Amino acid sequence: MSSLQSTLSQYLADPSEVPGAAAEIICAPASLPDAAKVLEACSAAGASVVPWGSGSQQRVGGLVPADVILSTHRLNQIVDWQPDNMTVVVQGGVRAADLAERLAERHQTAVLAEIPGESTVGGLVATGASMYRRARYGPIRNRMLEATLATGDGRVVRGGGRVVKNVTGYDIPRLVAGSMGSLGLIGEVCLKLWPMGAAHATVRVDDPERAWATAYRPLAVLDINGSSFVYLGGTPAEVAGQSAQLGDVVSDQMLWPEPWIGSGDEVRLSMRVRPSDVADAVASLPSGWEYVAAYGVGEVSIGCPKVSLDELADLRRFAEARGGALVVLDGPTALYESFDPWGSPPSSLDLQRRIVARFDPDRIINRGRLPGGL
Amino acid sequence: MGLAEELVALVGADRVLVEPVDLYLYGTDASIDRGPVKNVVFPESTEEVAEIVKIANRYQVPVVPRGAGTGLSGGAIPIGSSLVVSLTRMNGIEDVDPINMTARVGPGVINLDLSKHTKALGVHYAPDPSSQSICTIGGNIANNSGGPHCLAEGTTVEHILELEMVTADGQVIVLGGQAPDPVGLDLRGVVVGSEGTMGIVTSAIVKLTPNPLATRTVLATFNTVEDAASAVSAIIARGIVPAALELMDKLMTVAVERFVGAGFDTEATATLLAEVTGHDSAVDAELEIVREVCELHDAKAVRVAVDEAERARLWLGRKSAFGAVAQMAPDYYLHDTVVPRTKLAEVMAKVYEIADRYDITMMNVFHAGDGNLHPLMAFDSTEPGMLDRVHAAAKELVEVCVAAGGALSGEHGVGIEKRDLMPLVFNEYDLDAQARLREAFDPDGLFNPGKTLPEGSRCFDFGRPVPEGVWV
Structure with missing residues (x-):
């Protein structure tokens, strides 16, 4: 590892910049080509790499060892926001909260996590986190217009484009959503945006199943520990009209469930x-x-x-x-050893293995983090 | 036994075509090219498709999956003598589930038939390409087809939950599922739009969409195409996403009026067909926004369809556009490109400039809300030099759109037509990545070879030194 450390010397980060990251080598490249160079060197050295945004989802679907942690905190630019085109190009290390705040200036949303905490755009894309409003806007993959990756063997590849409708070539951006970084470090993405409603409401209902069947395109219908709510967004007339039919309005804001924070044993x-x-x-x-x-x-x-x-x-x-x-x-860490975090692998596992091998031939990024030990 | 004999032994002589006159019909689609067909086979089950693929493998014959043959980019045209697998007999609609709002369909189901089938349940299949009364859902999956109402609802890929597919080695795999986020890579999303190059889809579970509670259809006319295009961009910028925003220019409205008499104003330079759908209490507010923005952009007139009959007539007019063109000239060439919608007005001005310079009749009807242009050149190919002019103009059109930050195709696919233009938007690393993806599915290039990616996309093919460690 020491020779790898010296190869990577110009990309090294101070561990205090990457809270929670534990690895012998922590890199934080400031550009995608630099990230590709780090990955190329790691491939050559056979070093395992874990991409790192805020670290908030590093236990989703598996715990994998890292010789090198590749932090995206210097890839933190909102590159190109086109409000009138309703698209935004962002680097993977941009905090979802920062992006949401910026887009709210023009009442737009990328429909990422409702309460994003410290999570990054790249991390949410990698884990395919679609959160609650997918009931209305669909999963995160539907908003992936373009993706630029640094592959495991150090190539920079781009798929898709910065337009809202596109069939030019294979849909690599969609494949990247939920890929757990197995195709490459998610360096930059172009996301499709949606307008935020002018009015919102959180409405308490008795029967969530019935509410889902009756509400017209709600943002979400959630049963939270036995209390059920419909979340509405749209024009003031629509929200007011629907709320009255559905139940008791408890807020004219979105009262989303707080993110669950468990202790180590939970x-x-x-x-x-x-x-x-x-x-x-x-x-x-x-x-x-x-x-x-x-x-x-x-x-x-x-x-x-x-x-x-x-x-x-x-x-x-x-x-x-x-x-x-x-x-x-x-x-708890012990759980991951006794209970497969994903369960039965998909019937396309062999095919998935062949695909990953073509983007990360030495299988260095998040090795074993996908179902079936891939 | 030869290929044809083995196929006959599998499915019977009535489901295999061997006569040259029959084969000729399957050598083309709705584009302008043609290719050689070795045989055509009509499977009726997934098991038959799997056996057909194994037979084709043994004979090393390329396999070209085919739906209704309405594609516009040559995706169903064989390159090299091929076995055409027509999926039109696999047209069952099963398991319509009103709770989960899904249905299982065969690839040969006609798009519009599915919505007709589910009409009584108050749901429909949202992707609505203009050819929806004849095109198949299998073909839509291959091309990730769009349509006017994809502006708000998304293209085909957003409506496919699960795919059953026969792979290049004749295995049957299932991609996706009805539960959200099936574990592992989401391969259904990359198979949709892969133009038959990754496998043969034999069944799909599709998502159905509730019919809107209320619909308002607006017809606005403008004195310039630029005004209409600017209005489209401004409507979106006002924070609403209408169900559809379709633009037609004067030549096109004249042709449509002659053809179906939809009630368009043939004096208007540009006509915008806008539709807002939603909750009863929302549509009128959105309608007012559309009206206000159109008026701000100097609309000549803004009219709201008074009833369902008028609405149906306007949409019939829009969807008949390409049929209407047949009266204008013996031949036409329909293009499909996308630009950021903020560039619509600027790009449309250039489109007309190109038409003038090449002296070609250029008509336009397109999905303006998505920035998805469909310039259509009407011409007589027997006129000396005309085809050269058409091709040169088409190339310039693409270059103008790419320079504006656009893409090669929004919904018709790359196929043969735009395969060699791919380097305009992707560098060699990007194309190589796509070639690797395809290779993972189909290492020997059995399925629909010669489509989507230009020759030499795989890096070692074009002689660039391969960096150390790169998988080859």
Whole structure:
């Protein structure tokens, strides 16, 4: 590692700039070509690399060792915002909160995390985090217009384009969403934007399933630990008209659930089922567990204080029997060794392996972080 | 046994074409090229498709999947004597699920038939290419087809939840699923739009969309195309995303009026067809924004369709545009490019300048809200020198759009037509990455070879030194 360290000397970061990162070598290149040089050197040395935004999602779907942590905190520019075209080009290390604040100047949104904390655009894209408003705007991959990657072997490659409709070549940007960095470091993306509604409301409802069936294109319908809410956004007339029909308005703002912060022993899970199975999924949870169930989407985010492997296996069986999955988002390190964080790999695993091999031939980035140990 | 005999043994003689006159019909699509067809086979099940692929592999014959043959970029035209696999008999609509709002469809289902099938449930299949009454959903998947209503609803890829696909080695795999975020790489999104080069889709679970509660359709006319284009950009900038924003120029409205009599003003230089949909209490407010912006951009007149019959007539006019052109000249060449919508007015001025300079009749009807242009050249190919002029003008059109920050194609695909223009928007590393992706699916180039990527896209093909460590 020491010769690699000297090769990378000009890209090294002070560890205090990258809180939470633990590796012998921490790099923070200031450009995508520099990131590609770091990766090329790591490939040559056979060093494992973990890309690092804010570190908030490093336990999603697996814990992998890092010889080198590649921080994106110097890739932090909003490169080109075209408000009238409703597109924005940002580097991967831009904090989602900073982007949201900037876009709000013109009442636009990239529909990233509702309460983003420290998370970065690159991290949210890598984990495919689509959050609550996907009920209205679809998953994050639908907003990926262009992506520029530094591949594992040190190439800079770009796919897609900066227009809202495009079939010029294969849709690499869409493939990057949820790729866990396996195709390359997510250096820069162009995202499609949406206008924010002029009015909003959070409406308490009794029956979330019925609310989903009756509300016209809500932003979200959530059951939060047994209390259900419809989130509306749009013109004032639409929001007022719909609210009155649906239930009791508790706020003219969006009261999103606070991000779940567990202690070291607690486990955070994502259960994914067909939308029609959400109510049954909630009913299958042991009492006392915290959850947020997204109606119309099919995702139940779960926080559990103490959980046995048998309970986890039961939940996974429930989800997989319905064509879904149970994914570990966070938990004690020992759990990752005894319980596969993804569950059954997809039927296309061999194909996925061949694809990843063509972007990261030495398999240095987040090795083992994808399902099936890929 | 030869290829044809093996195919006949598998599916029967009535589902294999061998006669030259039959094969000739399958050598082209709705574009202007033609290629050689070895045989055509009509499978009726996934298992048959898998066996057909294995047979083609044994004979090393390229496989060209085909839907209705309405593609405009040559994606279904064989290059080198090929086996055409027509999916039109796999046209079942099953498992319509009103709770999850999904349906399982075969690739041969006609786009519009699905919406007709689900009409009673109050849902529809949102992607609506103008050819929707004849094109297949399998073809739409291959091209990631759009349509006027993709402005708000997204193109085909946003409506595909799960794909069953036969791979190059004849295996059947399932990509995606009905639960959100299936684990692993999301390969369904890259297969959609891959123009039949990654596999043969044999079944899809599609997302259905609730019919809007209320719809308002607006017809605005302008004295210049630039005014209309600026109005489009300004409507979006006001923070609403209408269901559709379609623009037609005068030549096109005249042709459409002669063809179907939709009620367009044939004196207007530009006509904007805008549609807002949504909750009853929202559409009128959005309608007023559209009206106000049009008036601010010097609209001659703004008219709201009074009833569903008038709305249907206006949309029939819009979707009949390409049929209407047939009366103007014996031949036409329809282009498809995209620009950032803020560049619409500037690019349209250049489009007309190109038409003048080459003395070509250029008509325009396009998805203005997406910045998706469809310049259409109407001409007589028997006129000496005309085809050369058309090709030269087409090349300039693409260059103008790329220079404005645009892309080669918004919805018709790259196919053969734009394959060799790909280096205008991608460098050799970008093209190599796409070639690697394709190679992972289909290492021997069995599926639809010669489409989408130019020759030599894979880096070692063009003799550039390969950096150390690069996978080759």
